[in-house]
Amino acid sequence: xxxxxxxxxxSGPLKNxxxxxxxxxxxxxxxxxxxxxxxSFRANDxxxxxxxxxxxxxxxxxxxxxFYRLNHQYQTLEFVLEKEKEYLPKKxxxxxxxxxxxxxxxxxxxxxxxxxxxxxxxxxxxEAIRRAGHPDWFVLAGFIHDLGKILAVFGEPQWAVTxxxxxxxxxxxxxxxxxxFFGANPDSQHPVYSTKYGIYSERxxxxxxxxxxxxxxxxxxxxxxxxxxxxxxxxxxxxxxxAHREGAYEYLMNxxxxxxxxxxxxxxxxxxxxxxxxxPNVKELMTYYRDLVARYFPKKLAW
Numbered sequence: 001x002x003x004x005x006x007x008x009x010x011s012g013p014l015k016n017x018x019x020x021x022x023x024x025x026x027x028x029x030x031x032x033x034x035x036x037x038x039x040s041f042r043a044n045d046x047x048x049x050x051x052x053x054x055x056x057x058x059x060x061x062x063x064x065x066x067f068y069r070l071n072h073q074y075q076t077l078e079f080v081l082e083k084e085k086e087y088l089p090k091k092x093x094x095x096x097x098x099x100x101x102x103x104x105x106x107x108x109x110x111x112x113x114x115x116x117x118x119x120x121x122x123x124x125x126x127e128a129i130r131r132a133g134h135p136d137w138f139v140l141a142g143f144i145h146d147l148g149k150i151l152a153v154f155g156e157p158q159w160a161v162t163x164x165x166x167x168x169x170x171x172x173x174x175x176x177x178x179x180x181f182f183g184a185n186p187d188s189q190h191p192v193y194s195t196k197y198g199i200y201s202e203r204x205x206x207x208x209x210x211x212x213x214x215x216x217x218x219x220x221x222x223x224x225x226x227x228x229x230x231x232x233x234x235x236x237x238x239x240x241x242x243a244h245r246e247g248a249y250e251y252l253m254n255x256x257x258x259x260x261x262x263x264x265x266x267x268x269x270x271x272x273x274x275x276x277x278x279x280p281n282v283k284e285l286m287t288y289y290r291d292l293v294a295r296y297f298p299k300k301l302a303w
Contacts, residue, residue: 068164072172072181075168075213094300100301125143128142163239164176164177164240165239167249168193169199171193211240216238223297233263237264
């Protein structure tokens with residue numbers, strides 16, 4: 001990592017993650033709910049308990065279950081390889097972060113906790129991070145973390161844009177949301193892809209693992225040359241809930257993955273528990289975020 005990046009990393013109160021468990025237990029009690037009992041989360045919705053976030057059994061919106069049925073059926077290794085071939089050369093167009101933000105008007109059908117447009121959710125996340133006093137690259141990761149959902153503008157169906165991500169080319173974990181829907185996925189019957197390691201090997205490292213296609217991987221590929229590694233892990237794996245929330249797929253991770261996933265877990269509560277129907281004042285916040293974006297990104301990026 002460059003000297004400039006190290007300077008950026010040293011600012012703010014979150015200099016390391018040794019004290020993270022204590023911080024998260026106090027600020028986001030949902031994160032330690034299994035150990036501490038069901039405490040009320042008071043940041044945005046005083047009536048919503050921690051157990052009510054990501055409650056897929058409750059089905060806040062009927063489209064969520066149908067979304068995951070399609071997602072789990074069609075996210076195959078073959079499909080992912082096709083999308084990587086199409087998008088990773090980044091030849092769709094040249095545009096700025098702001099042009100992409102203006103185009104990204106998607107309302108995420110996979111999310112049972114919010115139905116506000118993406119720019120407002122991104123601001124809710126980033127503002128929660130900023131209020132906590134974290135470094136500017138952490139705030140910026142919160143602001144752009146869902147920008148890859150511009151895939152929907154390029155014509156991708158929502159099941160190939162949003163939702164929880166997971167490895168393809170190996171067995172599906174039962175800890176993925178709605179695992180029963182993988183019965184319709186042809187990879188589940190494949191003699192190699194249905195095995196524990198599939199096409200991979202033990203501790204191969206997530207950088208060598210193909211994840212289900214969606215906005216996490218896409219935004220990572222677009223901005224990977226401009227942010228610290230910690231921020232890039234947040235972007236690339238923030239929807240990999242089976243791993244960072246349920247502990248699945250550790251056998252594919254190398255030591256650096258395990259180290260970096262502490263930052264993914266640090267990011268997760270700001271993404272998840274900042275969701276609120278109280279809408280941010282986009283106009284008032286834009287001066288700060290325009291300056292922040294300009295500090296890290298060129299005027300145009302390849303998409």
